[in-house]
Amino acid sequence: MKIIQNDDLMSIEQLELEFGISKHMQARLRMKINQGKPDSIPYIKVKRVILYSRKAINEWLKKFAVNPLV
Secondary structure (H helix, E strand, C coil): CCCCCCCCEECHHHHHHHHCCCHHHHHHHHHCCCCCCCCCCCCEEECCEEEEEHHHHHHHHHCCCCCCCC
């Protein structure tokens, strides 16, 4: 398991542990960006390493709230 020592950035494994989004689902959500779909998960790719910003993930999740919190 890759652990990123950064308050904002998370690895694939950390996202799975903290938010419960499986690695398989993450891959499917990342592919949506190539299809031009607006609900694709925001991520950063440096060479072959995929990283997620906690802030960006929290903002992305808010778009799916049934009863949005103010």
